[in-house]
Amino acid sequence: MAIEKGDFIKINYTGKFNEGQIFDTTDEQLAKDNGIYNPRGVYGGDVVIVGSGHTIKGLDEDFVGKEVGYTGSITIAPEKAFGPHNPALVETVSITKLTEQFKDQRPYQGMPVELNGRRGVIVQIIGRRVRVDLNHALAGKEVEYEYTIEEKIEDKIAKAQGLLSLYTGMPEIEIEVTDDVIRVFTPIELGFNQRWMVSKLTIASELIDKLGIPNLEYVEKHPYVPPTAVTEAEAPEAPAEEEKAEATEE
Structure with missing residues (x-):
């Protein structure tokens, strides 16, 4: 077909x-x-x-x-x-505007930088000014x-897992699907994933629409971590006898 x-x-x-x-x-x-x-x-x-x-x-x-x-x-x-390559996305700025991004490096042609919240590369250095191209590298x-x-x-769980992997870069996130709800168990590390924070609402809308299921729930999954006993190595050392004596005299 x-x-x-x-x-x-x-x-x-x-x-x-x-x-x-x-x-x-x-x-x-x-x-x-x-x-x-x-x-x-x-x-x-x-x-x-x-x-x-x-x-x-x-x-x-x-x-x-x-x-x-x-x-x-x-x-x-x-x-x-x-x-197409858009000339309007090539900007010339003072080198001081990007100084914090250099991290003790000298700026060079082709160096990736961020300008006004957009990623680009330095394409030319003219004295104390640089030209930054904010077009996509393949524009x-x-x-x-x-x-x-x-x-x-065709499988609904496989569809949901595939779409989540595409957006997050994480394979096989745990998912449950019923007639009424798609339940996504999000691992704790996703909370630090910028792509996830930006796209989670888009993912929810797409899955609800394409799978024909009216609701979606994100459930944070926190693995059980047993409390660790304090080992002898971690326990505070007892004060030496001399130190005890000094403390008593004081």
Whole structure:
């Protein structure tokens, strides 16, 4: 059966630019070999909802009409990839505005920085001023994706787990699904995950809509940690005899 908008599918892919330079992949070994491995990333395939913007527009559109097991490639123009390069997003600022980010380093061309809450890179240094490009690193570039549609996911728990993994970078978060509620047991470490804090409402809305279940609950899961007994090494040392005597004399 052909893939349609709204389907949950699992894909493996590799993205390239500049005639073969890899910038993204679901293959862990390939990521390591090309110096783009992210130890906090999840490899082995992504679950996406077709037509929901979980990947770039040109790739998202290409899924429609394909069959499970399809393997192929597509070249995507900037307009349907990471957008055209916008000159308005290149700003020149005083070097002192970024001093705290240098951390005893001298600024250099290509250095990643943050400006007005947006990430960018230094593209030019002119005396005591720097030009910062806030465009996406691949803005204005044609990209190529090789991808395989591994499966169409029908199980509701697998759908929810796949979407949560895509947003949080954490595999197999515990989930319960009934006719009335999706219950997500969030591990304590998610409380420190910025992606989670930003996207939790979006995830809830998508799951309620796509799974057709009216309610979603987030339940914080705290593992039991037994109280630790004070060991001899941790116990305070008894004062030496001389110290006791001094204390008595005082």
